[in-house]
Each structure stands twice: as C-alpha cells, then as structure tokens.
Amino acid sequence: MTGNHQALALLLFSAFVAVTLGITTWVSRRRQGSAEEFYAGGRLFSPMENGFAIAGDYMSAASFLGISGLIALFGYDGMLYSVGFLVAWLVVLLLVAELVRNCGRFTLADVVAARMRERPVRIAAGTSSVTVSVLYLVAQMVGAGSLVALLLGGRSEAAQAWTVVGVGALMVIYVSMGGMRATTWIQIVKAVLLLGGTVVLTVLVLLRFHGDFNRLLLTAAERSGHGEAFLAPGLAYGGDWTSRFDFMSLGLALVLGTAGLPHILSRFYTVPTARAARRSVVWSIGLIGGFYLMTIVLGFGAAAVVGPDAVRGSNAAGNTAVPLLALDLGGGAGSTGGTVLFAIVAAVAFATILAVVAGITLASSASVAHDLYASLRRRGGKPRSEVAVARVAALGIGVLAIALGLLARDLNVAFLVGLAFAVAASANLPVLLYSLFWRGFTTRGAVWAVYGGLIPAMVLVLLSPVVSGSPESLFPGVDFHLFPLQNPGLVSIPLGFLAGWLGTVTSAEIPDEAKHAEAEVRSLTGAGAV
Amino acid sequence: MSYDDPWYDALASGWGEGTGKGTGAPTAVRTPPVRAAGVPAARGREGAAAVADVYLQVQRSAAFQEVRSRYRRFVVPAVVVFCAWYVAYVVTATTAPDLMARPVSGAVNVGMLAGLGQFLTTFLLTWAYARHARLRRDRAALELRWDTQELARGRGGES
Numbered sequence: 001m002t003g004n005h006q007a008l009a010l011l012l013f014s015a016f017v018a019v020t021l022g023i024t025t026w027v028s029r030r031r032q033g034s035a036e037e038f039y040a041g042g043r044l045f046s047p048m049e050n051g052f053a054i055a056g057d058y059m060s061a062a063s064f065l066g067i068s069g070l071i072a073l074f075g076y077d078g079m080l081y082s083v084g085f086l087v088a089w090l091v092v093l094l095l096v097a098e099l100v101r102n103c104g105r106f107t108l109a110d111v112v113a114a115r116m117r118e119r120p121v122r123i124a125a126g127t128s129s130v131t132v133s134v135l136y137l138v139a140q141m142v143g144a145g146s147l148v149a150l151l152l153g154g155r156s157e158a159a160q161a162w163t164v165v166g167v168g169a170l171m172v173i174y175v176s177m178g179g180m181r182a183t184t185w186i187q188i189v190k191a192v193l194l195l196g197g198t199v200v201l202t203v204l205v206l207l208r209f210h211g212d213f214n215r216l217l218l219t220a221a222e223r224s225g226h227g228e229a230f231l232a233p234g235l236a237y238g239g240d241w242t243s244r245f246d247f248m249s250l251g252l253a254l255v256l257g258t259a260g261l262p263h264i265l266s267r268f269y270t271v272p273t274a275r276a277a278r279r280s281v282v283w284s285i286g287l288i289g290g291f292y293l294m295t296i297v298l299g300f301g302a303a304a305v306v307g308p309d310a311v312r313g314s315n316a317a318g319n320t321a322v323p324l325l326a327l328d329l330g331g332g333a334g335s336t337g338g339t340v341l342f343a344i345v346a347a348v349a350f351a352t353i354l355a356v357v358a359g360i361t362l363a364s365s366a367s368v369a370h371d372l373y374a375s376l377r378r379r380g381g382k383p384r385s386e387v388a389v390a391r392v393a394a395l396g397i398g399v400l401a402i403a404l405g406l407l408a409r410d411l412n413v414a415f416l417v418g419l420a421f422a423v424a425a426s427a428n429l430p431v432l433l434y435s436l437f438w439r440g441f442t443t444r445g446a447v448w449a450v451y452g453g454l455i456p457a458m459v460l461v462l463l464s465p466v467v468s469g470s471p472e473s474l475f476p477g478v479d480f481h482l483f484p485l486q487n488p489g490l491v492s493i494p495l496g497f498l499a500g501w502l503g504t505v506t507s508a509e510i511p512d513e514a515k516h517a518e519a520e521v522r523s524l525t526g527a528g529a530v
Numbered sequence: 531m532s533y534d535d536p537w538y539d540a541l542a543s544g545w546g547e548g549t550g551k552g553t554g555a556p557t558a559v560r561t562p563p564v565r566a567a568g569v570p571a572a573r574g575r576e577g578a579a580a581v582a583d584v585y586l587q588v589q590r591s592a593a594f595q596e597v598r599s600r601y602r603r604f605v606v607p608a609v610v611v612f613c614a615w616y617v618a619y620v621v622t623a624t625t626a627p628d629l630m631a632r633p634v635s636g637a638v639n640v641g642m643l644a645g646l647g648q649f650l651t652t653f654l655l656t657w658a659y660a661r662h663a664r665l666r667r668d669r670a671a672l673e674l675r676w677d678t679q680e681l682a683r684g685r686g687g688e689s
Contacts, residue, residue, distance in 0.1 A: 076630075076641055080623070083648045087616050090655055094605050098663075217637035232631030232641050233623040244624040251620035255613075275668055278660065285656045289649055296645075514582040517589040524597055525671045527588075527678035 008339060012347035016193070017170065020186045020354070024178035027185070036530075038387045039106040039366045040269040041180035043530075047276045049188060051283020054267050056187030057359040058085075058258075058284065059194055059291050061143035061352050062417040067292075068325075069318025071299020072311050075220070075230035077237050078299055080247065081418075082292040084254030089288065091259045093281045099436050099523040101268040101277035105530055107363075108265050108428060109371040112435045115515045116443040119375045124450035126371030128427035129262040131454060132420055133364035134400060136261070137357060139416035141167060141405025144353045146319045147346060161406055167354060168402035174358040175365060176391040183358050184270060190355035195291060197348040201322070201341075202294040204329040205301035213297075220303035230303070242484045250418050253489030257421025260428030263363035274526050298322055305329065323349070357401075361394050368393035408474060419461060422489035426453030430496040436523060438504075440511045445504030452499020453492055460488035580685035588678050597670045604662050612655055619644050 036042065045053070063085065070078030104110035109125035144167045145160040174182055209216040217231055224230040237247035258264060268277040302311060302321040305328050311321045323345050327333055330341035369390035408416065431449040434441045460483045461467065467474045469481035485491075522528055588594050623630055623641060630641030 076645075079645050080620070083616075083619070083645050086652055087612065087648055090612050090652055091609075093656060094609055094659055214636040214638065217642075221637065228631065228633075231637060231639055232627055234627040237624065238627060247624045248620055251616075255616055275663075278663060282656055282660050285652065289653060293649060514586055518582065518585040520598070521585045521588045521594060521674075521678060524601060525588075525594070525674040525678060527585075527675045528682065 008343035009346040012343055013350045016189075016347060016351045017354070019189065020174065020182075020351075023185045023189070024174050024182040027179075027182040028177045033385070033387055035106065035370070035386050037181065038179035038390060039266065039362075039370065041184050043270060043272055045184060045270045045280075047271060047279035048283055049184070050267060050271050050276070050280035051287065052191045053184045053187035053270070054264065054280060054284035055287035055291070056189075056191030056194070056355055057263055057267060058288055059191065059352065060140060060356040060417065061147070061349055062139055063292070063295060064194065064198070064349055064352055065143055065147065065319045065322055066317075066417065067295050068299040068302060069311065069315070069321040070236070071296060072302035072306070072321040073308050073318045074236035075224060075226065075300075075303065076233050077235050077247070079296055080233075080251060081254065082296055084251055085258070086285070086289050086292050088255045088258035089281065089285045091256065092264070093278070093285065095433065095436070096259045096265070097268055097277045097281045098274040100265055100432070101271070101274040102523045102526045102529045103436070103519060104265075104269065106266065106269055106366050106370050108260075108262055108432060109367070112431055112446055115435055115441070115512070115519050116446050121443060121446045122371045122375045124447045125428070125431065126367045126375070128423075128450050128454045129367040129371070130364050130397070131458070132260070132424045132428065133262055133360045133367070134397065134404065135420035135423055136263075136417065137360050137364075137397070137401035138404045138408055139420060140353050140357045140360070141401055142408055142416060143319065144350065145405065146315055146317070147323070147349050147353070164402055164405045167357060168398045168405070170354055171357040171361050172395050172398040174354075175361045175394040179387075180266075180270060180362060183355075183362050184267075186355045186358055190351045191287065193348050194352050195287065197345060198291060198294045198298070201301075201326060201329065201345070202297045204341075205297055205305070205325070208301075208305065208329065216297070216300055216304055220300040223307045224303050225308070245490060246485045246487055249422070249485050249487040249490035252493060253418060253422035253425050253487055256425035256429050256489075256493060258424075260424035260432065261421075262367060262424075262428070263359045266363045266366060267359075274529070298325060301325055361397055361401075364397050365390045365393040368397070418487055419466070422487050422492065423454065423457045423461075425489055426457040426492035426496040427451075428453075429493075430500045434500050434504075435519070439516050440504060441500070442504050442507045442509040442511055444507035444509065445500045445502075448503030449496055449500025452503070453496025456495045457488045457492035460485075460492055464488065581682045584678065584681045584685055588674065588681070593670065594674055597667060597674060600666050600670075601663075604659065604666075608655060608659065612651065615651060616648065619648060 063081075067078060067081045067085075070081065072078070100108075100111055103114060107126070108129055109122045112125050113121045141164045145164050147163075174186060178186075205216070206213070209219070221227055221230040226235060229235060233247075237243045268280075271277050271280055299321070302325040306321065306324045311318055311324060314320045314324060323342055326341040326345040327338045330337035330339070332338050369386050373389050373393070374386065427450050430453055431446050434449060435446060463481055463483040464486055465473055465481045465484070466486050467481065468476075469479035470476070473481075483491075622644070627641075630639065630644065632640045634640060634643060
C-alpha cells in the first residue's frame, strides 16, 4: 500500500481517537464515581440512543471484516453468520431483555443471585462472564492486528503487535476514565460511522452492477472458480460429516450466544425501564438487520470485484476483503478515490474495534468488581470503592487481552467470535433462562449450570483442531486434539442445560416460594426495579 | 441495620462508596423517581417478611396472572416457531445442499431465499412482539408495578 493510504487512514483514525478521548474527558469531568454512574451511565439513555449503542456493541470488526471475508471466500456458507447473528436477537427480545432489565442492577449475576444463595452463584456467573468477555476481546484484538498489517503493507509483525498494544491501552483509558456514559457515546458515534461506511460501500457495489443483484451473484460465482456451488451451502462446511456438524454447532452457538453476552446484557441497564429496554432492542434489531444484509452484499461484492484469490493473497482468513473492495470501488490502487475510500474503511474498522473492545472491557470489569471481588474479598479488610476496583480490573483485563491477542493473531476473527458465542451460550444462557422461568431452580442448579457449560466448552476448545493438530491451529507443532469439531456449541450448550437440571433435581434445597414470587412479579411488572 | 432482602444485600449495592466522593444531590436528582417510591433499602426482619408476602399476594392476584399468561401465550409459540424455522434452515443447509442449490430465478436459489426469509421473519416477529407488548401488556404491568410498590411500602413501615 502506498504512503497516501497510510497517511490518510492514520489521520482519520487519529481524528476518531481524538473525538472519543474528548468525549471521555468531557464525561469524566462531571463524574460522580458512583456504581450507578460507572456501570449504567446513570440509566437515563433514551431507547434510540441505547439501540444505536447496542448495535455499536454488537456490530464488531468480526462482522464487518470477518463475515464479508468468509462470504468472499466461501460464498453461501459465510452467510450463516449473518443469519445467525440476527436471529439471535429474537431470543434477546422475547426472553431476556425486559426481564433482565427489571430484575438486575448491573450484571448477569445480579439476576441469578437474587433467588439463590448469593456467594457461590455470584462467583460462578462472574467467572463465566469474564471468560466470555476475554475470548471476545481476543477476537477484536486479532482483527485490529490484521487490519494494520494490511494498512502498513507486508507482514510487519512489530506494527501488528504495537497496534494490539495501542488498542488495549486506549480501551483501558476509555473505560476506567469514562465508565458506561463515555462507552455508550463512543458506541453511538461508532455505530453511525460504521453504518454510514457500509451504506456507501453497498451502494457503490450495487451501482457497479447497475443495481442488478442477480448479476452481482453470477459474477461472484464465476470469479470464485466454483460456479453455481459458490451460491449454495457446502463450500466451507460441506464434505464430511465432521464439518457438517461443525456448521450446526456454529449455528446453534450464534443464535443462543447473544443472549449470554455480558456486554450486551449490561446495556439494558442504561435505560430507565423495561419498556425502554424493549424499544432499544427493537431499534437495534432494525439497525443490525440492515447491517447484516449489507455485509452479504459486500461479501459477494468482494468476491465479484476483487476475486477470492486476491482476498486470500492479502489475508488467508479473508479479514481484509472489505478494505480491498473499497480500494477497488474507489478506482483501484493509486487513484485518489481508491485511496480515500480505503482510508475511510480502515479508519471505520479501527473505530469499530476500539468501541467494541471498550464495551466488553467495561462489562468484564463490572463482573470482576461487582461479582468476583465483592464475593471473594476478605471480610473486615479495608473496604475499597467498588468503582475503584472496577477501574483496576479494566487494566488487568486489558493486559490479559493484549497478551492473548498477540498469541492468536492468525485466526479468522469471525470464527473466534463464534467460539466466544459458544462459551456464552453454554455457560450464561442456561442459568439465565432457568432462573427467569423455572420455579424450582436452586442454588446448586445455578452453580452447576454455569460450570457444567463453561468447563466442557473450554476443555473442548482446548482439545479441538483450533488449538493443535492442524497447520492453521494455534500450536501447529503438537497434536493433542481429541474433539473433532472446531466449535464446541453442539455438545457444550446441551451439557450446560443438562447440568443445571441435574443440579436442581439432586439438591436438597427447597426452592423459596416467596423469592420466586418476588422474582416473577418483579420481572414482569418492574416493581421495585432500580 | 440488617439486610435480609436479597435484592438489597450489602454485596450487591455499591459497597464502599459515598465516603466523601460526592454522591450527594446530583445523584438524587438523576435517579429515576421509581426508586424513591420503591422498596426502602433498609428495613427490619418483620418488614422484609411482610414485603415477601406482598409479592406472593400479587403473584396470586388475577391481574398478575393475566399479564403473565398474555406474555407466555405470545412468547412460547413465537420462540418455538422461530427456533424450529432456524434449526430447519441450518439442518437443511448441511444435510440437503442440493435442495438449497435448486435455482428459483436467475442466480437466486432456494438457499438464498431461505436465508433472506430468516431476515424477513425476524423483522416481522420483532414488530409483532413489540406491538403485542405495547397494546396488551404495558398498561396492566405498569399498574401492577405501582400497586405492588404501594403495598410493599405500606408493609415495610417506612416511607
């Protein structure tokens, strides 16, 4: 890439960083330091603002870069991500959003712990929330790294590493200084930028093909070298039964994982009522659905305009398909239009990564301070402010995510996100649904549901071909893969539900009728909600 | 001061704050009025038991059962339908790619239509749910909310 790309992209990106840092300082100027303010931004965002922020939290670099890249490389099979990521929001809207808003204060553990013995449940739910968040963070960090590699041309390892470090440092600043209020505004700015950039590119792709979607598909199929097969399922996940089950596993994880993502759940607490939470989800479904429809166009557009070979040549996992598409649509390398468009897309993708990373860091620091530290700290020790603990936790999580992000930098980001979703669906969703809807659910059931999903999911990932045994894995040199699937969801999600049921039926604890009544009345009416 | 109410225990409620950190007037202004009218944070053992009774009483009331059954009558079938439709889509895509590859018009095949159909059904269901909740549930739930909070405040013995 030429120096012009770099200069312009860096300029735009610096502008975004300056604006967001400005927001952060402006917000922290009037900071009050209360937990209400830090975790929930004062709870007074409007449904539209929160809808944009949810969309901003959700439309990650994985979607923008990863999904389009997968469609560009594998055609139809990449589309599964778009469909699964959107349909998942029905689970959130119908079963989770309003009830969670009414029952909880800041985290997932609040909802579950209310009916149970507090300590064990809080520790379990806090642990799984932090695990999911860190996995998701790694995916975003990898996205940032591969974007920079493209931007600076070649495979500059040092530049990639420094980007990951820089993104990590910025996210810690945003979160620890600005809390939820700053994070929410950053999400809103980013959502607008990302949607704007995606609309422009989609329109340009459609203009290139004179608005003829049919011809776009035909050209993509032709250039892919697979012909008609490019437009039908089977290229990535066809063939043997292992990969077919992998596809089902992924599909299940995508649709059930969203409702267990801690940074999505914590967004519902930034609005005043359950009704506002519902309306913000409706907003976000509209925005997210439109966005994923456009990623389909961009993916097939990249296949048709850039060609899968060029995409693969730039990044084997396909993460750079959209920036390459932008370069071509603007007039090709060396042209002014191409340079500008490329720079804009790169800067938007950067902004996306930064914002999502900030949202996840905030949610996981809330889990550390509000759930883990609050339950594990020594009685009678010097009490520290919860918010101060959360700020330190943000720093710790930042360091951890940077380290793992450097380790995993060659994996496809959409695929990494698939893993995070599988763990969220296995560890967080069963316990959440049981405690919202099952009268007889007990403390043991809750603890078992969390660990019974979390541990199998993590162990299966460690034993999967992702970690060892194939040339693309994390440790290609060794082979200890015993589990054939890349995504553990198909096994670990049912295990999570099963463990929760088993723990409940084997426990001697008699479920407290009054607490269940309180939980149910609160969840459906909002009585006593903060 | 004892914290028997699990919803307002010491662990969950922002411990260690407010020690000279300015959680004064601005917070009070910013907190939604709901909280002021809600269940008092600290109350005695009898108060807590009485409030627990309030929730049992509300749960058994006809008004609450109506709200709950309206919610369930919509949500349960809707969840079953969209889950079945999504699982059918994923399973068909993996086990019967030939069916998905069957052309419909031009380059558009069955699989493409099914994928876009998922988008369409998601939008439709979102609209239907929001409408149902707005027209059939919101008002009743809000009334129950105020009634419950009034009762709880009365029993809790504090204002």
